[in-house]
Amino acid sequence: MRRLRMARITSAAAHLQVFAIAGISAVLLIRTYLISTGYPRLGQGDLHIAHVLWGGLLMAAGLGVTLAFLGDAARTWGALLGGVGFGAFVDEVGKFVTEQNDYFYRPAAGIIYMVFAAMVVLAQWLKGRVEFTDTERTANAMHAALVGVTSGLTAEQRRGAIRLLQDSGDPLDATTLRLLGMVPARTAAGPLKLWASDVLARLRRLAQHPALVVIAVGYLVVRAPLPLVGIALDSFYDSLDGESEWGAVIGLSASAAATVLLCLWGAIKFRRDRLAAFQALNLALLVDILFGQVFAFILNQFSAVPGLCADLLVLAILSAVIRHLRQQRAG
DSSP, X not given: OOOOOOOOOTTHHHHHHHHHHHHHHHHHHHHHHHHHHTOOOOSSTTOOOOXXXXXXXXXXXXXXXXXHOOSHHHHHHHHHHHHHHHHHHHTTHHXXXXXXXXXXXXXXXXXXXXXXXXXXXHHHHHTTTOOOOHHHHHHXXXXXXXXXXXXXXXXXXXXXXXXXXXTOOOHHHHHHHHHHHHSOBOOSOOHHHHHHHHHHHHHHHHHTOHHHHHHHHHHHHHHTTHHHHHHHHHHHTTTTTTOOOHHHHHHHHHHHHHHHHHHHHHHHHTTTOHHHHHHHHHHHHHHIIIIIHHHHHHHHGGGGHHHHHHHHHHHHHHHHHHHHHHHHHHO
C-alpha cells in the first residue's frame, strides 16, 4: 500500500491572498460598524450572540463549498467565505486570551495584525519560490484539465499547465498533455478580470513615474524616525507614565531605529548603486510593516490603519521601481 501524501497546488498563493484580504476586510468592517453603532448587542438578558459564532458558520460554509464542488471557482469561494469567517472569528481574540473576557484588550489589535501579516508573507513566499515534485506537477496539470472540462481553459491557463509537464517522458504526463489539448477553450476572461488586469497594468506604469517615486522616498525618510520622535516627546512630557504596554513601546522603538538605519544605508548607496539603494529602502519599509506595525497596533489600536495603508502604497511603488531596475540591469 502506498502511503497517503498530500500534493501542493500551484494556486495556493493566490487563494491564500484571497483568504487574507477577505479576513482583513471583515475585521475592518466589523470594527467600523461596531464603533459607529456604539457596540450593539445581539440577544436579551444573559443571551449574547457573539460574532465569533457567525465567523464559525462562514468558515464551515467555505469548507463545505470546497468539499462539495470541483474546480478553481469552488476554491475561490471557499477562500472568500472562509476568510470573512476567520476575520469575524479572530476579531474577538481579546476575549479568549484574557481571564476577563476582554474584547478591548489592547494587544488584541497587534495579534490580529500579526496573524494576517504572517498569511501575506506566506502567500508571497509561496509565489514562485516553491519547487514542486514531478508527481505534484502531474497532479496540477490534471487539475487544470479538470477545471477546463467544467469552465474551459484560457490560452494562458493551458500554456501554464503544459509548462508543468515540459521535458517529461512519463506516459501519464503524455496522456495528460493530450487531455489538455482536448478540453474546450475559454476565449476571454470575464469583464471583471479584464478590468482588474487593466487597472493593475495602469498602476504599475504609474508607480514608476519619477514624481511619485520621489514622493514615496520622501515619505519613507520622514516617516521612519517619527515613532522615535513621538516616544521621545511623550517621555519628555511624562505622557508615558500611565503606559501599561512597555514591551510594545520598546519593540516600536527598536523597529523604528532599524528602519532609520536601513534608510541611511540606502541613502549612502544611492549614488553608486540605485538598485541596492532602493532594495535597502524596501527592506526598511518591510521591517516597519512586519515588525513595527505590530507594536503600533498594540499602542494605537486600529487608528494605525491609515499609516499601514500609506506604507503598503509606498511598498508597491518601491517594488515596481526595483523590478524595473532589475529588468534594465538584466537587459
